[in-house]
Amino acid sequence: MNRPKSNSNKQTTTSQADPITVEVIRNSFSSIAAQMNQNLARSAYTPIIYEMKDCSVSLFDRNIQLVGQSSGLPVFLGTLGPAVEAVVDTFGIEDMSPGDVYLLNDSYIVGSHLNDVSVLSPIFLDSMLIGFGASKAHWMDIGAKSPSSATDSTEIYQEGYRLGPTRVFKKGIPEKNVIDFLTRNSRLPKAIWGDLQAQVAACRTGEREMAKLYQRFGLEIIDSASEQIFDQSEIAERAAVAALPDGTWQSAGNLDSWGPGGEIVPVVTTVTITGDQMHVSLEGSSPQTPGCLNCGLQQTIAGIRLAYKFVIEPGLPITAGSFRNLTVTVPERSVFDAREPAACQHYYPHIGLMIDLFLNALSNAAPEAVIAGQPGDAMNIMLTGKQPSTGELFVSGEATGVGWGAFQGGDGSNGMITYGGGDLKNFPIEVQEHRFPIRIHEYSLRPNSGGLGKWRGGLGLIRRYETLSEARLSTWFERTQTPGRGLFGGESGEPAMVTVDDGQETWSALKCADVPIPAGTKITVATGGGGGFGPTHERSEHDIENDTLMGYTTQ
Numbered sequence: 001m002n003r004p005k006s007n008s009n010k011q012t013t014t015s016q017a018d019p020i021t022v023e024v025i026r027n028s029f030s031s032i033a034a035q036m037n038q039n040l041a042r043s044a045y046t047p048i049i050y051e052m053k054d055c056s057v058s059l060f061d062r063n064i065q066l067v068g069q070s071s072g073l074p075v076f077l078g079t080l081g082p083a084v085e086a087v088v089d090t091f092g093i094e095d096m097s098p099g100d101v102y103l104l105n106d107s108y109i110v111g112s113h114l115n116d117v118s119v120l121s122p123i124f125l126d127s128m129l130i131g132f133g134a135s136k137a138h139w140m141d142i143g144a145k146s147p148s149s150a151t152d153s154t155e156i157y158q159e160g161y162r163l164g165p166t167r168v169f170k171k172g173i174p175e176k177n178v179i180d181f182l183t184r185n186s187r188l189p190k191a192i193w194g195d196l197q198a199q200v201a202a203c204r205t206g207e208r209e210m211a212k213l214y215q216r217f218g219l220e221i222i223d224s225a226s227e228q229i230f231d232q233s234e235i236a237e238r239a240a241v242a243a244l245p246d247g248t249w250q251s252a253g254n255l256d257s258w259g260p261g262g263e264i265v266p267v268v269t270t271v272t273i274t275g276d277q278m279h280v281s282l283e284g285s286s287p288q289t290p291g292c293l294n295c296g297l298q299q300t301i302a303g304i305r306l307a308y309k310f311v312i313e314p315g316l317p318i319t320a321g322s323f324r325n326l327t328v329t330v331p332e333r334s335v336f337d338a339r340e341p342a343a344c345q346h347y348y349p350h351i352g353l354m355i356d357l358f359l360n361a362l363s364n365a366a367p368e369a370v371i372a373g374q375p376g377d378a379m380n381i382m383l384t385g386k387q388p389s390t391g392e393l394f395v396s397g398e399a400t401g402v403g404w405g406a407f408q409g410g411d412g413s414n415g416m417i418t419y420g421g422g423d424l425k426n427f428p429i430e431v432q433e434h435r436f437p438i439r440i441h442e443y444s445l446r447p448n449s450g451g452l453g454k455w456r457g458g459l460g461l462i463r464r465y466e467t468l469s470e471a472r473l474s475t476w477f478e479r480t481q482t483p484g485r486g487l488f489g490g491e492s493g494e495p496a497m498v499t500v501d502d503g504q505e506t507w508s509a510l511k512c513a514d515v516p517i518p519a520g521t522k523i524t525v526a527t528g529g530g531g532g533f534g535p536t537h538e539r540s541e542h543d544i545e546n547d548t549l550m551g552y553t554t555q
Helices: 019-043 080-091 176-184 189-217 219-242 297-311 349-362 429-435 541-550
Strands: 055-061 066-069 101-104 116-125 128-138 166-170 247-255 265-274 277-281 326-329 380-386 393-399 438-445 461-467 471-476 497-501 506-508 511-517 522-526
Touching: 019 055, 019 066, 019 128, 019 189, 019 219, 055 080, 055 189, 055 219, 080 101, 080 116, 080 128, 101 189, 116 189, 128 189, 166 176, 176 189, 189 219, 247 349, 265 349, 277 297, 297 326, 297 349, 380 461, 393 429, 429 438
Parallel strands: 277 326
Antiparallel strands: 055 066, 055 128, 101 116, 101 166, 116 128, 247 265, 265 277, 380 393, 380 471, 438 461, 461 522, 471 511, 497 506, 497 522
């Protein structure tokens, strides 16, 4: 194994960075990552990246220690380090050259579904390795058994091509046989080529800007600054955990099913605080499921870290010094640590529920630092079919917003993306109606969907679609079993509803996979609301009147 030094090994430097230089370098790392992500979105071929921003970027030093990251999907960010480690383990540092680019998407290595492709490159200053730039973005079609994705998959082999660490550019020259494989096995080859090039552009941006930074300050000063940054993160997080009471708290809930017609999926989260240490255990959660509701271990670790960061120094940027006082226990071959041949298309719903349960459990220790429950599911709807004018395949897939939980001192946010979505944007109606044979008749907040309380839960959304040509429908809406729970006397939010009127009958479609529907079919999506916080009788008359005036409630 040809790996850099362990992250735990402190680097020895003879030059020490002063505090001002440390801050300049800290913000430079963040700025470089932001530039990488911006160039990725600007260059992307498909709207799921350039409109919705279904992508993330991270920057690492030569020892694969996280030094900077951009806003993006936080549930992606924690998996980019393992992607770099897997590439280094496979190829070795000595076999890497300036201009190389690598990719991988194996769910058992990087956690999420195969559509999420990690693209990364080593960064050199002259002949010296100084770091790695990495991105992760959703590719719309990678040859699954159904266009775009297979929500009824039962094995990972049905979900498209699965790539371990693969070199796609060598010394700046494309590996044509690899790129041919990627495009030849996709229904959308232009999109694959375009989005790959956008991620390569992000890598090149990172290479250029990191080289400038190291030329300006030198290796020793940047090493010194990085170690100070890491230590500051660790010290602050340990102090924040130590300020909480010691104890063990557990919360449990259920997902509706592991797929259309499937059984419920239990999730159990136990949080233990001892001094400045936090331990999270998922013992008692479901074994890996026979459907596509599973994820790899690295995705689970990323989700636990996201939950932790919501409460522990959320304003402090994440670095390699973060999470050193956080340990986890994840049962092998569980829904959170799936092994071959488990399908992983819907990798997030149980992560979202786990985050909710983490916050619910931790409300016993830090009531002022948590929010009430949200229906933490991506609420996916996908329409595929042929463009009437050209006969070309179209794929319109989106995640819809939900109501967030209320908190001590404020109502929950309305119509926001879930915990793991972070910077993910809504899909503009104008873009959908321009690119796809779809008309959207309504896009509004869903009245009465937020749980009542002293502070009201956020509202979900209503979105009404009409298909203008024959299409196929896939949906995945969750959390009717465990909706956004209220806290401290607050009520739970309303669960999601999806109805389909195909002109012959009206039916519920919380989960369906690749169902043919005729032109003129009307689909109504109503997403869930967040839980309320505090006793309902303590809500002020002013707030009640304002809810009615704004149309948030109709009671």
